[in-house]
Amino acid sequence: MVQDLIFATLETLYMTLVSALFAILLGIPLGIALYMLSKSEKKSSKTLYSVLDWVVNIFRSIPFIILIILIIPLTRLLTGTIIGSTAAIVPLSIAAIPFMARLAENSFNNLSQGLWDTAVSMGMTNWQFISKVLLPETAPEMVANITLLIINLITYTAIAGAVGAGGLGAMAINYGYQRFRMDVLIYDVIILVLLTQVIQFAGTKISNSLRK
């Protein structure tokens, strides 16, 4: 059982961290795109913003368990299967990317208009603004966002576990719910709580160390 718990923990971490990585790599650029489009005065940008905004909202509004089912064809196409941890990474990432994008956009929006004005009046290009102002100035908040994302993903892996993804969630359901093994259920929950605490603690530490 101990071995099972360790294996389930590793599976949960694997699903969480890989999908978090996808969410960071794709979600933050999407957030940047949303922010820059909303700042642009061109009409085409405003239209594109509305479209992206709408797409992000749609993915954010579908309950995760339904999303898993909806994108089964895509999951099969990308991983060749629909069960197991690797397969679960597909719906997890697809749910996490728009979530990350929205969190990033919110942080960018909190940046003062003054900094935008400063950048424009200095004659910065968009890329210079993104790399020298936008990302460094929001770094502490972005770390807090990523922490929130990872903790949310842990919860999502449990939901994915209900439909064959493996990990701590699946183990809790298999042992605790179906075989009435209360002890396993409790160990399972303790590990989840510890994981969340450790990630939150580390996230807060890093975020604070970036605040100047």
Next chain:
Amino acid sequence: MLEIKDLNLIYEDNYHVLKDINFKVEDGEIVGIIGLSGAGKTSLLRTLNLLQVPTSGKILLDGVDLTSLEKEELRKIRKKISIVFQHFNLLSSRTVFQNVALPLEIEGLLKKEIEDKVNKMLESMNLIPRKDAYPSQLSGGEKQRTAIARALISNPDIILFDEPTSSLDPKTTQKILDLILEINQSTKKSILIVTHEMDVIKKICDKVVYLKNGYVDFMGPVHEFFIEKETELNDEFYQEINIDWNSIWQMVKDKNQKLLKIVFWGSKTHEPVLYDVAKKYDVSVNILYGKIEHLKENPYGTMIVAIRSENSHVEKFLQELSKNVYKVEVLN
């Protein structure tokens, strides 16, 4: 030279913020834009480098109309106009050194070159001891000096200051004003200052643009501004040193007395002009009110006096006095 021609700004809700604004900032001049809150000062400043695009009108920098430029050309010309923002807008993630280096990084200068230039600039701004501090660790005056250093480092043609002293204490204000004056004198750069503080205009400006409800109410040399607009300015900007006219009128009930307002400006302010002329024509002078201030380096004084003379020399007295002071006004 910066020239503003027929500038209008109307917001989307039809609010007419700036109305037919015209003025010039000649090379090397310090021009102050003054007005009460809501007069359109900040909107005007924001239109000058097109942070806010005006509805109509021209903004000419050395003859090039900014409003006609393509995006890429505009981006380049903006580097010739530096702004020191009211809230400084320093990057919190960068040290003083890195903040000042930012405009040079954008230029794509080599690291070594940036280091030399920034260190030199920090030296002249007395910021070397604070070069590795982050903005959150700086005092208001230090933040302001960092912002000024950042504005100067790109060697602009003109520097715009938005309320440069509004968040500083009186002592720091004085230091920053001295610094702005020094920059103007040593670099010969044009400076445009938006402010609601009369002291800023008095202490460092050559010319003033008085903005009222979105239009230019007065534009010209500072001393003329104070002379022409005195009553209005007293009402709107500093009521505490208003002249108590009631008691003055009480004192000159006698019909033989004339009440004069004498305005001095320039070097003659310190000469005993009034005494000399009064003695010559045997006119008795009773001083009811007087003050002397300094407009940049020039003294500027106002005096209210009652004169009495039994003989007919009064007219000649007035004539000669008029020749020796800036302006004489008979009030009764």
